[in-house]
Amino acid sequence: MSGYLRLGVNIDHVATIRNARGGEHPDPVRAAKVAAAAGADGITAHLREDRRHIRDADIERLMAEVGLPLNLEMAATPEMLNIALRHCPHACCIVPERREEVTTEGGLDAAGLHNQLKPIVERLGEAGIRVSLFINAERRQLEAAKSLGAPVVELHTGAYCDVAFARENAKRDAELARLANAARDGAALGLEVHAGHGLTFDTVAPVAAMPELAELNIGHFLIGEAIFTGLDASIRRMRATMDEARGAAARQDTKDRA
Numbered sequence: 001m002s003g004y005l006r007l008g009v010n011i012d013h014v015a016t017i018r019n020a021r022g023g024e025h026p027d028p029v030r031a032a033k034v035a036a037a038a039g040a041d042g043i044t045a046h047l048r049e050d051r052r053h054i055r056d057a058d059i060e061r062l063m064a065e066v067g068l069p070l071n072l073e074m075a076a077t078p079e080m081l082n083i084a085l086r087h088c089p090h091a092c093c094i095v096p097e098r099r100e101e102v103t104t105e106g107g108l109d110a111a112g113l114h115n116q117l118k119p120i121v122e123r124l125g126e127a128g129i130r131v132s133l134f135i136n137a138e139r140r141q142l143e144a145a146k147s148l149g150a151p152v153v154e155l156h157t158g159a160y161c162d163v164a165f166a167r168e169n170a171k172r173d174a175e176l177a178r179l180a181n182a183a184r185d186g187a188a189l190g191l192e193v194h195a196g197h198g199l200t201f202d203t204v205a206p207v208a209a210m211p212e213l214a215e216l217n218i219g220h221f222l223i224g225e226a227i228f229t230g231l232d233a234s235i236r237r238m239r240a241t242m243d244e245a246r247g248a249a250a251r252q253d254t255k256d257r258a
């Protein structure tokens, strides 16, 4: 299960800065091209109902001008389903969305929303779009994703990052254990497991070391760090940190098995 860990770069906050003034600068599509050159494996973008990040025209350009697979984050609504079916991105990650939230605060209740999600997962899947559900690291949510027929889940790492940032070590270890168990359980159920939200240079390593994870999606920190070091350097350092952590974990695993 261990192997290459893909990095999806979320370019939403380049659009947030652009939208603060209107106009075209900074251009999220240019950011996606820089990400591609810096070693990103995919681009992630969240088309929100209120369009506070990327806009409809950005999706068109991301599809047309960027050579990386697009992972479109979207709420489970008829409007977003129609947009996804019109553009047919490589992947769609279904996320919970509340207009008043600052960011995606928790995972999708895949278990409780089964009937709402089922037709959306099916329609996207029929269109050849890889469907992912953004969930909390809980067994019942993994099982719900499996029963919905979603091939991929993304584990919400926000709770882990919050306690790691607050240096609450016992809570951080508990959150990491929850994520590691969910990654194992998800893979055992036959799901492809991704993770993301709130990850930084300081928090990414233990997550990247989880051998069942296939992809991390990271945005806000990378864009913020780019202010100081440039986007290319910020992404390259994240890529290297992930590779180092994954390599060290694989070496340790080989040693443990010997």
Ligand code: PXP
Residues within 6 Å of the ligand: 010, 012, 046, 073, 093, 095, 103, 104, 134, 154, 195, 196, 197, 198, 199, 217, 218, 219, 220, 221
């Ligand atoms: N994955 C999902 C499903 C998200 O909704 C987000 C935030 O839009 C991210 C990853 C990236 O989170 P962050 O911007 O905190 O790195």
